[in-house]
Amino acid sequence: MKFPSLQHLALAAVLALPLGASAQNQDSLHIKKIYDEALTNGKSYEQLRYLTSRIGGRLSGSPQAAAAVEWARQEMEKLGLDRVYLQEVMVPHWQRGEKEEAYIVNSKISPTQQVKVIALGGSVPTPAQGLTAEVLEVKSIEELQKLGKRKVQGKIVFFSRPFDQTHIHTGLAYRGAVDQRSQGPSAAARLGAVGVVVRSMSSALDDEPHTGGLRYAEDAPKIPAVAISTIGAELLGKLLKDDQDLKLHLKVNSKWLPDVLSYNVIGEIKGSEKPEEIIVVGGHLDSWDNGQGAHDDGTGCVQSMEVLRMMRAMNYKPKRTIRAVMYMNEENGLRGGTTYAQEAKAKNEKHIAALESDGGGFTPRGFSMDATPAVYQKIVSWKPLLAPYGLHEITQDGGGADVTPLKANGAAVMEFVPDSQRYFEIHHTAADTFDKVNQRELELGGASMAALIYLMDKYGL
Template sequence: MRIFLSCLLVLSGAAAFSQSGDVSAIKQIYNEELAHGRSYQMLEYLTTTIGARLSGSPGAAAAVEWARHELNNFADSVFLQPVMVPHWIRGQKEIGRVLNSKKRGIVEMNVCALGMSVGTGPAGVTGNVVEVKSFDELKQLGEKNVKGKIVFFNRPMDPTKFNTFEAYGGAVEQRALGPSEAAKYGATGVIVRSMGLNQEDYPHTGGLRYTVNIPKLPAIAISTKHADLLSKILKEEKDIQFYFETHCETLPDAPSYNVVAEIKGSEFPKEIIVVGGHLDSWDLAQGAHDDGAGCVQSMEVLRLFDAIGYKPKRTVRVVLFMNEENGLRGGLEYAKQAELKKEKHIAAIESDNGGFTPRGFTMTAPEAARTRIKSWRPLLEPYGLYNFDNEGGGADIGPLQAQGVPIIGFLPDSQRYFDYHHTREDTIDKVSKRELELGTAAMASLIYLIDQYGLQ
């Protein structure tokens, strides 16, 4: 009886929505995107013609101009929002090797510099290696056992976590904060296990944050496969010498832009629904999943509404944020300007979890807004959108939360994301056209519902 009643409630809810035309509108959104969508076409250009887009680079500047030109085709207005961004460059290819293994001789390791790291210069760094899996373990070793050595942080992502972002969160502090923690005890350099779940030959880069008034150590990521090999060698032989060489450097901040485009609301133009992704990417590959996918999905929302003749009641604004990867300057600047202009954002949505099969949306929002979005589940579940229970939004829209804006994150399947995240493998061939388009339609459908009914 309980199951029957639950089904009846869902069906009656769907019927009510159907009477208002929402079922038909969402179907139209999906039909247009799956039959005539341009998400993949835009992503192909962004990733293969422009390519890597690290803040301050020529690629980032080219992406800004491309996005502005593209959005002019289906937005009422497009403008560039200036922002100064960090300008870090990798330089020539990194070297990492074990020098004196008695069993193996010289062992070449696949490594890359962590983003924002200082470089070693041509002299490199050579030293004995001390392996740890936590900051507590490092503290217990103390200066006596760490000074003059290279610290190897080798805590893997937890494979038992079904939510791979939870596994990432449990390991990433060693990348972000490990270099400064090691410097406190006199280390000369840092090696960090890559943030990946599989045995991979290629390293994952990612940003680090140096602590003020602590010496800046050069830091590299090592592939998961070679992290395991290095750990094995250290167990076999105690006095291993490791050498690594990097040529990265940080230049003065560079001028850049958030790209902003919008369709003005027909009834409530001062109420803004913002949707976006970050236009910058790491420099190792094309940034297809991180976050080219999120950018083109957000851009495509405007094209979809234009294509189906939908005139939103509220202003729908797309923001392509600059500098999420190594500074968050774009997100911070956008929130600052929104506050200065006293803009009224009723919702902010971000796609920055890859272009995989849609599962739902995360939310950090008042209970009334969460309840309203969950009430739309009967409309969205036929398209595979069932998960609306988790907290979360997005890094770039996070600063808007302090202004009371409900923040929402697009939630695709996460199982493959960390195979490619921050690596040379994040290329267009890893993106399914079908999955990308389903994500676009999911985001457009949610925005349509928010536009129709608000979140209060």
């Protein structure tokens, strides 16, 4: 099979532009140069190697998170930007403690056996000796509430709803299941449950439990909560069908400490014509503690810095101020994104767009956004320039978590969308490590973000 060259695809894109738009040939050529720079001189892969392998998991409040802040500051200072600075953020400090344990016990049909679990982020601990109780399986919060307090009280609630595998975009499957993890513990506690076990938020059937944040409600007791691997969930569900009297023994050793001072790390290139108009690109610097935080969200951080590096390397002088933000505390508080938006509003800064990468460093597919119809249509009009690089998906499905607070300030908020098929196999797990990242896919992602930033900078929104 003969494959077309990228030059031919770029030329075809120019020819596909509306009549009279051939002047945009320079845009096509500039975008091609962006990709050439990323694929031949890209620095993000080696930056990611250091962040993940030398610093590792970076949970807010940890020494590793503090080290990541200093690393990001130094990396951006190397780029010769117009300004690099730290923005103070008070972040929560939760520690997992010793490895969690879970055993299926007192079963009439099975010997005592261990299942793999991990505490949900923010979980309170069990008693020092652990917690043992009967298990009540439900598929949803609604099903739980219909059972009522009499059937729930004193039990460990097991939320077992799996991903809907029919979704092509696995993020939709995640959205359809994650309420069990975020809201399930408080819903169960209101009815007298003593603990919660949640099937891992994963598209894979394996023995790797996935952590993730929970949100304790103020009107409910706080009870310990863990995620169980999907293989463990299948086993537990199968045993419960024939033995509803079995029990689960849980041990969680977590603890909460006082909030810690941390920082968003910010670097910018000042606009040459409209410096008051700001375009943000960013990722979150923190990660869960059980892996290296490679795809979530080391890739987003290094891709965002790469956007600014390439502008400098290509001697591109943006019209508008381009700002890269490494947000702190997306995983268990979103305080970095919230603080950034609050301070931007207090300073009366004018953000026209904010683009986040927090979906992994996989093959680029496009962009999602929350923007006005006019802004959306303007970006859609650039598809002929972006399509040769695989960026076919431009949707109104929302922006990234850290940039969404900027919507209230008038910004169009956006998210880079890579291929999602493998992301939720490793999301929030010990398997989210550097070796899972493909260098070429990573660099293509940074180039894709830079291409969109270039168009927004040149033409505005």
